[in-house]
Amino acid sequence: xxxxxxxxxxxxxxxxxxxxELLQKLxxxxxxxxxxxxxxxxxxxxxxxxxxxxxxISVISGG
Amino acid sequence: MVCQKCAQDPxxxxxxxxxxxxxTCFSEYFEHKVWKTIREYGLIEKNDHxxxxxxxxxxSMTLLYLLANFAxxxxxxxxxxxxxxxxxxxxxxxxxxxxxxxxxKEKINLRIFSYQEEFGKPxxxxxxxxxxxxxxxxxxxxxxxNTKAKQLGITKLATGHNLDDEAQSVLMNQFRNNPAVSSRLxxxxxxxxxxxxxxxxxxxxxxxxxxTSTYAFLRGFMDTYIECPYASDSYRAQVRDMLYEFEAKFxxxxxxxxxxxxxxxxxxxxxxxxxxxxxxxxxxxxxNEQCKACQFxxxxxxx
Ligand code: SF4
Ligand SMILES: [Zn+2]
Ligand SMILES: [Zn+2]
Numbered sequence: 001x002x003x004x005x006x007x008x009x010x011x012x013x014x015x016x017x018x019x020x021e022l023l024q025k026l027x028x029x030x031x032x033x034x035x036x037x038x039x040x041x042x043x044x045x046x047x048x049x050x051x052x053x054x055x056x057i058s059v060i061s062g063g
Numbered sequence: 064m065v066c067q068k069c070a071q072d073p074x075x076x077x078x079x080x081x082x083x084x085x086x087t088c089f090s091e092y093f094e095h096k097v098w099k100t101i102r103e104y105g106l107i108e109k110n111d112h113x114x115x116x117x118x119x120x121x122x123s124m125t126l127l128y129l130l131a132n133f134a135x136x137x138x139x140x141x142x143x144x145x146x147x148x149x150x151x152x153x154x155x156x157x158x159x160x161x162x163x164x165x166x167x168k169e170k171i172n173l174r175i176f177s178y179q180e181e182f183g184k185p186x187x188x189x190x191x192x193x194x195x196x197x198x199x200x201x202x203x204x205x206x207x208x209n210t211k212a213k214q215l216g217i218t219k220l221a222t223g224h225n226l227d228d229e230a231q232s233v234l235m236n237q238f239r240n241n242p243a244v245s246s247r248l249x250x251x252x253x254x255x256x257x258x259x260x261x262x263x264x265x266x267x268x269x270x271x272x273x274x275t276s277t278y279a280f281l282r283g284f285m286d287t288y289i290e291c292p293y294a295s296d297s298y299r300a301q302v303r304d305m306l307y308e309f310e311a312k313f314x315x316x317x318x319x320x321x322x323x324x325x326x327x328x329x330x331x332x333x334x335x336x337x338x339x340x341x342x343x344x345x346x347x348x349x350x351n352e353q354c355k356a357c358q359f360x361x362x363x364x365x366x
Contacts, residue, residue, distance in 0.1 A: 002212045006288045007288060013162065022301035028299070029307050029308065030078075030311065031078070031271075031272075031273055031307055031310050031311050032273075032307055034101070034273070034276055034280055034285075036276060036280075040074070041075070041086075041280060041281070042072075042073070042074070043064070043073045043074065043075060043076035044076055045064045045073075045076060045083070045085060046064070046073075056092060057280070057285060057288070058274070059272045059273050059275075059276035060272070061120050061121065061122065061272075
């Protein structure tokens with residue numbers, strides 16, 4: 001699936017069964033991001049499939 | 064997995080507790096926590112004129128939205144949004160745009176004060192002489208908020224500080240042995256009833272950065288990410304990252320820091336109350352006759 005990381009503006013292609021696995025593969029701490037699929041928030045336990053487009057939004061304020 | 068309460072798709076998960084909330088139930092949970100903080104700590108009293116310190120960022124937008132709604136039901140409460148325009152090209156002008164639109168739509172009284180008008184130059188120029196942008200920026204912002212709040216007849220100044228911000232501050236003060244500074248933290252400050260010092264309130268005190276972001280996202284306040292060009296790897300940022308790591312490994316760490324801090328806060332307050340001195344010029348707590356901000360402003364505005 002396509003993953004866009006907002007903070008670093010990176011686009012990645014990665015496969016994962018659920019969000020938890022996805023964040024583990026990306027080495028991203030789950031307390032630091034919101035996960036959106038098609039503009040809707042989902043949680044760590046949400047199952048994913050390869051057509052999904054995921055956006056990771058940093059919760060850290062920019063100053 | 065579905066929402067615990069209504070079986071809709073979840074948007075938020077309470078880590079390790081296995082509780083999932085949908086949009087509606089999460090918003091209720093969030094707002095309930097804010098109202099509870101306001102009630103339990105007496106953050107808002109009858110006839111208060113609340114100044115909401117806003118930057119256009121997610122925390123302060125969430126706070127403003129909630130307090131403006133609160134004031135709609137409480138006719139005795141007045142709300143004024145106060146924003147500081149430091150003069151950071153490409154950053155603050157953009158965050159303030161969203162804020163102006165929002166206040167216009169919601170008919171919220173918004174006052175913007177700029178470094179350019181108040182101190183003669185924007186931060187972008189000041190940093191040429193004082194490269195530590197964040198220290199300059201923070202000192203001047205606090206000063207302006209306090210003095211303008213007083214001029215506007217504001218009784219309490221509300222800020223968007225959340226659980227993460229407070230836990231970071233508590234730890235930083237521990238690490239640097241600054242208990243006197245910690246005595247001025249908490250959901251409401253104002254150890255002494257001093258006409259020169261406007262009380263600060265933090266209605267988002269018990270909500271984490273992730274919770275606040277989730278709420279802000281659901282209300283459409285999570286704009287595309289922009290970072291201040293001067294944001295650096297400050298001491299606070301390092302403490303924040305360390306806390307994130309701990310929180311992921313040991314969920315509840317931040318909450319525990321705050322709970323134990325609130326236990327000792329009354330002791331800290333009574334211990335440092337007597338020693339508390341106030342700046343003769345601006346009324347902010349200060350060890351000297353004139354605080355750092357006022358000393359700095361004097362140098363800055365001298366030609
Ligand atoms: S990151 Fe530093 S310079 Fe930028 S707004 Fe925040 S305090 Fe000011
Ligand atoms: Zn629900
Ligand atoms: Zn002062």
